[in-house]
Amino acid sequence: MKRLIPKGFILYASETGARLNANVHTGGGDDDTEILQAALDKALEWGHLHLLLDGAARVRGLKIHSNTIIECPDADCGLFMSDDIPGPVLRTAHYSLRGGERTQRNIALIGGTYNHNNAHHRHRAAVTEEYADWHSVVLHAHPGYERPNIAIELTCVENVTIRDIAIQDNSAWAMLVCNFKNVNIENVHLDLRNHYPSHNQDGLHFWGPGRFLNIRNVYGRSGDDFIALAPDEHDGVSDITDVLIDGLALERADQCVRMLSREKGRLDRVTVRNCYGECTSMGFYINYWFADSKNHGNYGSLYFENIDLRTCKNSYSPAFLFRIGANVDSIVCRNIAHRAPYDARPLFDLGYYSHNDIQPDVQPHVRYMLVDGLCVQEHGGDLKDASFINVDGAVDNLVIRNADVMRNEDAAAQGTFIQMHERGHIGRLEMDNVRIERMEAILDRREGAIDALEMRNVRGSGVTNEILTND
16 A cells, blocks of 8 residues: 555545445445545544545445545446445444534535445344444334444534435435534435335435534435434434425435424424425325324424425325424425326325324324415326315414315316314414315315314315315
8 A cells, every 4th residue: 555645635545555446336346445444544644634536446334534525526436335234335433323522523525426235235234332322322222123224324523515426225224414513415316226115215314413404406216215304213302403405306206305303302494495206105294203202293493395296106105295293383385286196195184193093192283384385286197086185183373375276177076175184173274365176175174173264265166065064
């Protein structure tokens, strides 16, 4: 191995003695782990490192330190994980799921492909001593629990930039970021060529505590959540706040964005906009999820805008666009499109929790929800007897503005725009500028309760009943 000279702290991988004779998409070549890890460890000696990974290396997993940039010139350069290695292809040197001091700063991954080689890996990996936090911190861990086999793991980090990379064939999650501040992710390809049903192949997964997360232009496929914001999934107390997600392009992904707060951990000030592509099952899942939850979620302000996800054959059951089953202060949804639907999945399920058979008396509570701009076009699709907005929990204020439902010309008058269910309770329901074609009812309030109803410029064409009641 050549002597490493810090010429401005820039180091070419091809000058370190690494052979770089692998193919980043198919593997092969020699193992370059020791040589490249020695190069990355120069950051500890020099204080800074810019590693130019100018080729494809097969490795058994590498660790990155503070003040390090790994840069690849194109997508045919990067790292390929060796067979049967139960860990990430890249992770931060200091690993911990616990909140507290962020010990690793100023890390950047720019360009290239990180191939986890999922065809030759187990989906889950044993909990070693190094990963003891999976037992001591993760609430749903139990004796014999195995951790997800994640492609990239970044924990205890501040000032992270991830740009223009591809994460290919992750075994479980493509990336986990835990205990973070100021993370910027842009132009990332989730290149899941080997999709295995029910393998929990999430895209980007985030655990708190975390603040200032910016995600822009992520595209590709996931075998579960495309993005998961789960502040306290692992510890029951951590928060994630101040999040911008702008530009998600799904290529038959199973789910779009999961927002999971299970206990005291708060998810707040989150904006999600410009989501498009194909989603097989679930769009936006806002739910405490775990059956043993005692707090049933802790959500502040959530904002969604410009959502146009086309439906296709369902991978799970049930399927929906939005499902809100938790305690939420405010949800605003603007410019939501539903065109040529594959099936009659609902657009908004309010008050629908995960394990109601185990917790039958739980009443999720939404204080304020606004849907402003909803365009449903059945043309070429099949809505059957869809109920677009289902209410089976407590909603203090529900406001629907500028909604238009356009059905096929030969469609039967069936289904409802808003369907109240037995445990549904709305304090104030306001509908303004709503037009519905060929449905049984605009509002079915034969179950549940609505304290105050305000309707302005609400009209139906070929609607059997504007409002269905028991009177």
